[in-house]
Amino acid sequence: MKTFYLETFGCQMNAHDSEKVAGTLLARGYSQVETPEEADLILYNTCSIRDKAEQKVFSRLQQFKSGAGKGKVFAVLGCVAQQEGEKIFEKAPHVSLVAGSASYGKLPEMLVQLEAGNRHVTGLSFDADETFETPITRGDKPHRAYITIIEGCDKSCAYCVVPFTRGPERSRTAASVMAEARRLAEFGYTEIQLLGQNVNSYRDPSPEGWDFATLLERVAEIPGLRRTRFTTSHPRDFVKEIVDAIGRNPVLCDHIHLPVQSGSDRVLERMQRLYTRDEYRRRIEWIKNARRPISITTDVIVGFPGETEADFEETLALLDEVEYDSIFSFKYSPRPTTSALGLDGHIPEEEKARRLSILQEKQRAIQMRRNNELAGTTLEVQVEGYNQATGQWIGRTSQNRILNFTHPEGCRASLDGQYLQVLVTRAGPNSLAGESAGENLF
Numbered sequence: 001m002k003t004f005y006l007e008t009f010g011c012q013m014n015a016h017d018s019e020k021v022a023g024t025l026l027a028r029g030y031s032q033v034e035t036p037e038e039a040d041l042i043l044y045n046t047c048s049i050r051d052k053a054e055q056k057v058f059s060r061l062q063q064f065k066s067g068a069g070k071g072k073v074f075a076v077l078g079c080v081a082q083q084e085g086e087k088i089f090e091k092a093p094h095v096s097l098v099a100g101s102a103s104y105g106k107l108p109e110m111l112v113q114l115e116a117g118n119r120h121v122t123g124l125s126f127d128a129d130e131t132f133e134t135p136i137t138r139g140d141k142p143h144r145a146y147i148t149i150i151e152g153c154d155k156s157c158a159y160c161v162v163p164f165t166r167g168p169e170r171s172r173t174a175a176s177v178m179a180e181a182r183r184l185a186e187f188g189y190t191e192i193q194l195l196g197q198n199v200n201s202y203r204d205p206s207p208e209g210w211d212f213a214t215l216l217e218r219v220a221e222i223p224g225l226r227r228t229r230f231t232t233s234h235p236r237d238f239v240k241e242i243v244d245a246i247g248r249n250p251v252l253c254d255h256i257h258l259p260v261q262s263g264s265d266r267v268l269e270r271m272q273r274l275y276t277r278d279e280y281r282r283r284i285e286w287i288k289n290a291r292r293p294i295s296i297t298t299d300v301i302v303g304f305p306g307e308t309e310a311d312f313e314e315t316l317a318l319l320d321e322v323e324y325d326s327i328f329s330f331k332y333s334p335r336p337t338t339s340a341l342g343l344d345g346h347i348p349e350e351e352k353a354r355r356l357s358i359l360q361e362k363q364r365a366i367q368m369r370r371n372n373e374l375a376g377t378t379l380e381v382q383v384e385g386y387n388q389a390t391g392q393w394i395g396r397t398s399q400n401r402i403l404n405f406t407h408p409e410g411c412r413a414s415l416d417g418q419y420l421q422v423l424v425t426r427a428g429p430n431s432l433a434g435e436s437a438g439e440n441l442f
């Protein structure tokens, strides 16, 4: 059992967890392959935030079920594993390992059990001490690295499974975060993304007791780092010091993702989001008044139980007011164990779809307008790759926009990971296009 295939569903936290899992497997002598057919060990790192994501995993397991007879071993990791636990062995008897994210530190021991032929191995505890100290990580991106600074969540948003699948909030010590960030910078990473379900409630558990804004500034001071990002924020814990820090230090990317979910106070209360529309707008005001322009993005759920047409209109009005640069928008999806299941006023699927399409159409127009304003400007990008089909390089701006661009050397140059100045010549709703302004700053 020496090759593995790992597929990841869901958020950035999961993507980073998968890096840790892959690193652990590589260190044990496994090699990674591109398809499940080639693999001895098939792992799915799962997401249960929406029903669709969960169903996808079970359909994958079904699809490759016959492989179990040929000696393949299957593992379900992540949020569905934590949520369903040992029930997965009943639903999919060919699965041998079920482990939640808090147990990845014990992965080497679990692999020993699997290699010994044990066909029901579990890792489902929330042992805080084991959460972060997974020493081996393998970066999927050559120049961008991720660091988990806080795990779990102590909020109880009515629609969300995360407190059940990732457990209570646990912050990592600032010393450990800083040591990892320095090590990554020494390895040549120039961008670091700090991750957590709610990075704003980060609190260093050691006597120094740094808050998130302090940690952010200290990480950005590490020599060699060009960009530092973070995700995701909860508006209730979002403080002005974070905006001030971004204003002061250009290494901190000028982008804040601040999930609002709804523009209606009535819906926010039913969602148990712990802030009002006005409190949210105050935070937006801080961001808009920052020393330098900061891009704002958000998450929106439409069709939450009890959402009226008037509530929905309030969300649309908020989009107009804030003018987000991008949004992630979803239809409400009922999830097991969440308190929203007990609410009245469930909205029919067709109505949710109608609202989602209106919302997305409005946002598309806003993005088109916002992106058009950038035509003619020169922006710095970090190069992420080359698109053979279009003959363009793919860059990402500090504000997290994708900027595809041509370069005089075409694909002959090796630009991956470099920082270049690019003149924006065209704008679309989801990306920008341009040409290299010729100046390589790095």
Ligand code: SF4
Pocket: 153, 154, 155, 156, 157, 160, 161, 162, 163, 197, 198, 234
């Ligand atoms: S803050 Fe709310 S939405 Fe975010 S992870 Fe916690 S419970 Fe879920």
